[in-house]
Amino acid sequence: MTKAERAQETRERILTAACEVIADIGFENISMRKVADHAGVSKALLHYHFDTREKLFAEAMTHSFAQTGTYAGDDGGTAPAAVVLARIVRSMLPTDEELRQDWKLWQELWVRAQRDTAARHLAVDLYDQLHAWVGGAVERGVASGEFTDCDTDAVATLILALSDGLGIRVMLDDPKVGLAAARSTLWRTVAPHLGIPPAFPES
Incomplete structure (x- = not known):
């Protein structure tokens, strides 16, 4: 070495x-x-x-984002668009212990961003990367004809907002919003915009 x-x-x-x-x-x-x-x-x-x-x-924060974020959609372009998007959704929710750790880091960043300019800029930059990642998956589905034509920026914003809101409830161990409910709620809300079945893909 x-x-x-x-x-x-x-x-x-x-x-x-x-x-x-x-x-x-x-x-x-x-x-x-x-x-x-x-x-x-x-x-x-x-x-x-x-x-x-x-x-x-x-x-x-940047290290955590790189390690457990955008790899989820990297399959060489072979998987169906809905499957790729479902993988991204899984990685944006506290699905396992590693992702729960990431969520704790995000929560720390949110708190610091309220009173620290550098942390605020970092949070905005990471959200920009998330938005581009999600939006790229949606654009791919539209281009292939797997998704109906839509406002990809608006759909990406919707997915990010839903994952944040529902993910917080999961992190709180809210009995009304478990992980399965969070996934299905997010997917059911987004599906009409993409023209896909409302059931969350399990494969």
Whole structure:
């Protein structure tokens, strides 16, 4: 392993540890020492890669987004458009423990964005990427004839809004909105805009 590869591996380990610590105890309660200990590195090495908590938080959010976000629709263009969109919807809801951790990070970002300009810009940028990702899947379905012609930006906005609102209820363990109900509600709402069956694809 080269020096650059070792440095990259260390950086990835630190970011993974930061995501786990922030999700566990919240950004306001973390220290660089706690993240360093969790990553199994020295505090000096942590500071070499990230000199402030704020920079570490921003990088951790971007890392989390890259690791558990847009891969869901990457199938080489072979799956039906509805299946690709369903995979995206699954990844945008707290479907498993890894995605629940991502949701905790998003909730931390929402809180920080209310009082921190850099966090607000980061949140808007990540939402822009999500919007482009969802909108691209819808556009693909329209282009292939699998979806009816529609306002792809409006549909992408609707999907993001529904996933946020329903996902919060799932994260709260609201007995009225479980994961299956969240998926079916979102899909049933969006389906008429796309001209597809209202039942959420299970494949």
